[in-house]
Structure formats: C-alpha cells, structure tokens
Amino acid sequence: MRLPAILGLALLSLLFPATLAAEAFNEAAVDGLSGTIMVQPVNGSTPYALQTGSTVQKGDVLTCYDKSWVILRTHRGDRFGLEGDTVVNIDEYYIEGPDRQIRLVLQKGTLLFRTGGCNSRQSFFEVNTGSVVAAINDTRAILHYDPAKESLQAQYLSGKLTVIDKDNEEKFKTEDTENTWIEGKMVKAEPEPVDELDAVNFNRFFDGQDPLEAASENLLTGPSTLFDDSPADRGEGGPKVQEANKNYHQGVEAYDKGDFGAAKSFWEASLALVPSFTRARNSLHQLAQEHPELKIDESQFQRHGVK
Numbered sequence: 001m002r003l004p005a006i007l008g009l010a011l012l013s014l015l016f017p018a019t020l021a022a023e024a025f026n027e028a029a030v031d032g033l034s035g036t037i038m039v040q041p042v043n044g045s046t047p048y049a050l051q052t053g054s055t056v057q058k059g060d061v062l063t064c065y066d067k068s069w070v071i072l073r074t075h076r077g078d079r080f081g082l083e084g085d086t087v088v089n090i091d092e093y094y095i096e097g098p099d100r101q102i103r104l105v106l107q108k109g110t111l112l113f114r115t116g117g118c119n120s121r122q123s124f125f126e127v128n129t130g131s132v133v134a135a136i137n138d139t140r141a142i143l144h145y146d147p148a149k150e151s152l153q154a155q156y157l158s159g160k161l162t163v164i165d166k167d168n169e170e171k172f173k174t175e176d177t178e179n180t181w182i183e184g185k186m187v188k189a190e191p192e193p194v195d196e197l198d199a200v201n202f203n204r205f206f207d208g209q210d211p212l213e214a215a216s217e218n219l220l221t222g223p224s225t226l227f228d229d230s231p232a233d234r235g236e237g238g239p240k241v242q243e244a245n246k247n248y249h250q251g252v253e254a255y256d257k258g259d260f261g262a263a264k265s266f267w268e269a270s271l272a273l274v275p276s277f278t279r280a281r282n283s284l285h286q287l288a289q290e291h292p293e294l295k296i297d298e299s300q301f302q303r304h305g306v307k
Helices: 001-013 195-207 240-254 262-271 276-292 298-303
Strands: 027-034 038-039 055-059 061-064 069-073 079-096 098-116 124-129 130-144 149-166 169-171 177-182
Touching: 027 079, 055 079, 061 069, 069 195, 079 195, 098 195, 130 195, 149 195, 195 240, 240 262, 240 276, 262 276
Parallel strands: 098 124
Antiparallel strands: 027 055, 027 069, 038 061, 061 079, 069 079, 079 098, 098 130, 124 130, 130 149, 149 169, 149 177
C-alpha cells in the first residue's frame, strides 16, 4: 500500500474511531414478557417493572414472579428467559465483536436458553448455581435451581452444554436428556430422557405461547416419577427409554380423544420397552378400573415386568 493511502487511513481512524472499531454492547433487550418482572438496578435506585423494549445491564437483579415470564435478547440474537418464581443477578454482561462475556447468577428458579455459538477464546457464557457452573454455547437448554436443596437440574435439548461441579466437567452428548446435581455432586452416572412435554413447552416458551398442561394428570394414581428407584431399571438404554416415553404420551393423547383401546396399546408398548415405566403402569391400572373390558390379565402384567 502506498504511503499516502496509509496516512489517509490513519487520519480517518483519528477522525472517526467508532467506524473502525467494533461496537460494544452492555445491555440486553426485553424481547417479550408476561406478568410481573421487577428489576433492582445496579445503581441502587428504586426497583421498576420490566416492559417490552426495556433493557437490563450488568449488576441488575431480576425477580420474576409466579406465572410470569420474560425473554431477553442480545444484539447477536441469543435469547434467554426467566420463568415462574425466579431470581437472577446479571453478574457480567459485555459483548464486543466476536467476544461474548455473560455471567448469570441464578439465585433460584428456572432459566431457558436458545443461544448461538461463540468460538472466541475471550468469550464465556456462564450460569452460576451454588457450587455448580453451567457453560453455555450454541445451546437449547433449561436450568432449574433450588437453593434450599442446592439442587440443579439441567435439561439438554441440543447444542453444547457443559456442567462443571466439584468433581469433574460433564459435557452433555445425547440430545433430549437431563441430569441433576445436588450439593455439587452429579446424582446419576448416566442422564435420563427429557419429558416430551418439557421439550414441547420449551418451544412454546420462545414462541410466546402458554405452556401445555400435563394431559390427564388425574389418570396417574401412583408416583409422579417416570421410573422406579431400581438402579437396574434406570440402566435401560437411552433410545429405548425415549421411545417408551413417546408411546406413553401418544397413549395420553388417545385417552383424551376417547380412543381407550389405542391408549391401552400405547401404554402396553411402553411397558414392553421399559418395565419400570411407573406412569404407564399406573395409567393401565386406572384405565382398567374405568373400563373393565380393557383389563390386562395377571400373566400379561408379569410378562411386562409389572407386579
């Protein structure tokens, strides 16, 4: 490059520095909300209620009340939301060029993430929950934190999500799985499948739609957990468990439509795949009480591993 051209660029950089440097961002904008979400500003001024078009910044503390939600968006298109009874401190927030430096302290409640990737070595997107840290990249995930139990549940749908605890660094590899950490310790060696309804409601959340309720929850007369506590039962393969879960929800849909024979078939298929599928078993018991003609004989229960 000729010397006059170099001198010309240098002069421009002095006259218009903002045009030659990446613009920095230190605020996230409200993309949508419902209900009441209060902000305690970092400067200590009077708390105020968030509105569409408002912004939040480093140091702000957000309190989302029951049956409320808010979605925040970065200028790069990352979206993360608060739902229900949730309190979050924006501990760090700075974006410039390829760098994304965000740290959230989840004091309690639920955070949902639909974010893009960031490969800069200077970048981080962290969520601190007690003694456990979740590292966010291009992620679709849900984090639930209960400080009373020091319990973090991480539901991983896709992308890159890493949870760092007292012992190790756990990278989620199988989509639509979840695991729990209590007092900084991972509870299970292998993750379990995310409930299909949770995955559906994740998409509805970012679409601004009300969540779907668990269909025919009154049909379940037994424990609300998906599996019994037998370690052998929990060792079933991931794809098999997901297929059983899918069959269960198809059975619920059939039941709601009044197709009780189809519901019975779907729940039997769930038990054939995962004998410890408590909700499918309880649903079959309840269905037999309501429609005695659909009762399964004892030998069929035993064949499915149901006692």
